Amino acid sequence: MLRIALTATVAILLGAGPALAQQSGPIRLAPLPPAEPRSEPEPAADTGEDAAPSNVTIRDLDAVDQDAVGMLGDGDGGLGQDMWSGTARVDALRLVRNLPNSYASQAARALSRRLLLTVATPPAGRDEAANLLAARVGKLVEIGAPDDALSLVSSVSSRTVPPHLAAPVVRAHFLKGDTARGCDAVNQYTGGYAESFWQQALIICQIADGKGAEAALGLDLMREEGGAVGAVFQDVAHTAAVGVEVTPEQLAQPGSPDLLMYTLLRIAKAKLPGWLLDSKDPALVRAMLASGDIDADDRLTVTHRALRAGLIGGRESAAVYRSLDVADDELAAALLDPESVVPERLPAYLYLTAQRQTLPNARAEALWEAWTLSEAAEVDDIVMVTTAPLLESVPVTTDFGWLATVAARSALLAGEDELALAWFELVVRQARQVADTARAATLMWPEMRVIGRVMPDGEAADPSTPEPIEASSAAPETPPPVETALTRALAEAPRLPVAPRAPVPWSARRLERWIDLAGAGGDAGRVADTLYLLQALGDPVSDVHWRSVKPGAGQTGGVPSVAVLAGLERAAAQSRRAETVLYVLHALDGAGEQPHASVVGTAARTLQQIGLEATALAIVREALVAGMR
Numbered sequence: 001m002l003r004i005a006l007t008a009t010v011a012i013l014l015g016a017g018p019a020l021a022q023q024s025g026p027i028r029l030a031p032l033p034p035a036e037p038r039s040e041p042e043p044a045a046d047t048g049e050d051a052a053p054s055n056v057t058i059r060d061l062d063a064v065d066q067d068a069v070g071m072l073g074d075g076d077g078g079l080g081q082d083m084w085s086g087t088a089r090v091d092a093l094r095l096v097r098n099l100p101n102s103y104a105s106q107a108a109r110a111l112s113r114r115l116l117l118t119v120a121t122p123p124a125g126r127d128e129a130a131n132l133l134a135a136r137v138g139k140l141v142e143i144g145a146p147d148d149a150l151s152l153v154s155s156v157s158s159r160t161v162p163p164h165l166a167a168p169v170v171r172a173h174f175l176k177g178d179t180a181r182g183c184d185a186v187n188q189y190t191g192g193y194a195e196s197f198w199q200q201a202l203i204i205c206q207i208a209d210g211k212g213a214e215a216a217l218g219l220d221l222m223r224e225e226g227g228a229v230g231a232v233f234q235d236v237a238h239t240a241a242v243g244v245e246v247t248p249e250q251l252a253q254p255g256s257p258d259l260l261m262y263t264l265l266r267i268a269k270a271k272l273p274g275w276l277l278d279s280k281d282p283a284l285v286r287a288m289l290a291s292g293d294i295d296a297d298d299r300l301t302v303t304h305r306a307l308r309a310g311l312i313g314g315r316e317s318a319a320v321y322r323s324l325d326v327a328d329d330e331l332a333a334a335l336l337d338p339e340s341v342v343p344e345r346l347p348a349y350l351y352l353t354a355q356r357q358t359l360p361n362a363r364a365e366a367l368w369e370a371w372t373l374s375e376a377a378e379v380d381d382i383v384m385v386t387t388a389p390l391l392e393s394v395p396v397t398t399d400f401g402w403l404a405t406v407a408a409r410s411a412l413l414a415g416e417d418e419l420a421l422a423w424f425e426l427v428v429r430q431a432r433q434v435a436d437t438a439r440a441a442t443l444m445w446p447e448m449r450v451i452g453r454v455m456p457d458g459e460a461a462d463p464s465t466p467e468p469i470e471a472s473s474a475a476p477e478t479p480p481p482v483e484t485a486l487t488r489a490l491a492e493a494p495r496l497p498v499a500p501r502a503p504v505p506w507s508a509r510r511l512e513r514w515i516d517l518a519g520a521g522g523d524a525g526r527v528a529d530t531l532y533l534l535q536a537l538g539d540p541v542s543d544v545h546w547r548s549v550k551p552g553a554g555q556t557g558g559v560p561s562v563a564v565l566a567g568l569e570r571a572a573a574q575s576r577r578a579e580t581v582l583y584v585l586h587a588l589d590g591a592g593e594q595p596h597a598s599v600v601g602t603a604a605r606t607l608q609q610i611g612l613e614a615t616a617l618a619i620v621r622e623a624l625v626a627g628m629r
Contacts, residue, residue: 109143511534
């Protein structure tokens with residue numbers, strides 16, 4: 001589990017059955033909501049293709065290979081119509097089916113979602129029993145994107161869905177808490193109920209529909225047959241089927257912490273046990289966060305655990321906070337006596353206090369107080385990430401210069417790159433007059449360089465672009481030259497194009513200063529990893545910089561299997577875009593919660609090679625931020 005440990009850094013900044021009988025008939029698709037918004041949209045430069053319309057719909061299943069459908073075109077976040085070029089179908093299926101469900105990196109999850117939703121010509125080869133669309137839909141459900149999964153199924157047919165897509169459709173509806181539509185799909189399924197999933201789903205739906213006797217009969221048949229359904233599920237289902245309240249004692253022994261158990265407990269109106277709330281299943285976590293049936297404090301506990309594990313982002317956490325019913329006077333009392341507040345509620349109260357301030361001055365002061373109090377309560381990692389978007393209503397001007405250093409850091413940690421760069425620019429301007437601010441600017445420079453090395457249009461700036469002359473070394477003003485025929489000719493001569501400047505240009509001097517500060521803190525491992533990642537992105541890290549690092553220095557971290565690394569090398573060498581992305585995702589997952597810098601650097605370089613510059617930078621930024629301890 002990754003926790004963004006910020007205490008030391010923030011201290012510096014704040015200082016500066018019949019029951020089972022087979023059913024017939026097609027499964028009718030209910031009206032579907034729009035696809036989930038992209039959490040971090042890529043610039044158009046990533047695809048290198050002309051814009052294409054989004055929300056592509058294929059109305060006739062036989063009109064085109066259903067594996068080609070998708071929701072993201074070449075110009076709106078897709079990875080390209082030809083992304084499967086050169087990839088064998090058997091490899092595509094194998095890699096998609098085995099994609100991780102959970103990502104410690106939000107950028108990696110967003111990349112996985114984009115690949116699964118891209119409109120693209122299917123890979124070569126055909127296997128009627130192995131449907132790539134089904135693998136994509138199933139994986140979208142598993143990563144916790146049920147709206148996307150349902151939209152993708154809807155794009156295959158506007159009327160019905162084939163049986164091989166039925167199970168993920170049911171799961172998607174259950175994840176959304178829409179038991180009615182999920183049960184419509186269960187009741188119309190044409191493939192039989194021999195499998196454990198369908199048996200449990202049918203019993204859940206019979207209970208939900210008030211058909212307790214049918215559910216009880218089905219449970220009796222399951223017991224007689226000795227199926228794979230767990231004892232806790234059977235006990236709870238039987239209790240709910242006869243209309244009796246489920247007791248905590250029935251849930252004392254852990255059952256299977258999965259979607260079906262969660263759905264059963266939800267329709268039984270039972271309090272969720274700890275062994276279910278502790279689940280790290282990203283889909284189940286998101287389902288619990290979106291549910292209004294769960295105790296508020298339990299939702300907050302799940303929220304903060306998921307945020308620290310990287311399963312969700314700050315904006316998703318803030319959405320949970322906003323769903324709380326908290327009066328203004330309760331918030332005021334919490335600020336006066338933070339120790340009296342239930343620990344899981346304090347971050348939410350600090351966020352809500354700032355969020356309810358509409359005037360810039362009041363919001364800025366509330367944010368400052370939130371960051372200060374959260375550090376004392378050791379929840380600053382949560383509060384800084386969740387409150388960062390609130391900075392959008394605070395002008396980035398010298399009037400709020402007192403907020404700049406912590407605002408920049410908060411936005412950086414939250415992945416709010418535009419906000420982070422805007423506030424960092426103000427920090428740099430003030431650094432010329434305030435020593436503590438200069439120190440803060442130096443401490444943030446590597447991360448800011450990563451997110452600020454690309455122009456607003458997505459173009460990577462030339463690393464060799466000269467850095468600006470600092471005010472202290474600027475040349476004195478001189479009188480204007482006398483105009484002559486020669487000076488006029490020079491002025492009228494065609495000018496060579498000037499390389500664009502990045503928001504945070506390369507500066508060897510600033511990197512040297514950062515090395516001095518970080519090295520003085522005894523963090524040689526982080527220095528080595530940072531230099532490596534900057535170099536991996538293409539920055540001219542020199543021998544002079546590396547001489548400050550002892551051989552063997554570098555933080556420990558996980559590495560993936562050699563099979564994944566070899567596959568990544570092959571796919572990248574052949575420019576097989578989708579396959580390369582899949583291997584990158586497998587590499588990051590195989591390296592664990594803290595990948596070795598070499599794995600992150602390899603992933604970033606490879607993504608750059610196939611045009612995914614912004615994603616590469618986001619992955620490196622997350623790695624550097626996670627390394628702040």
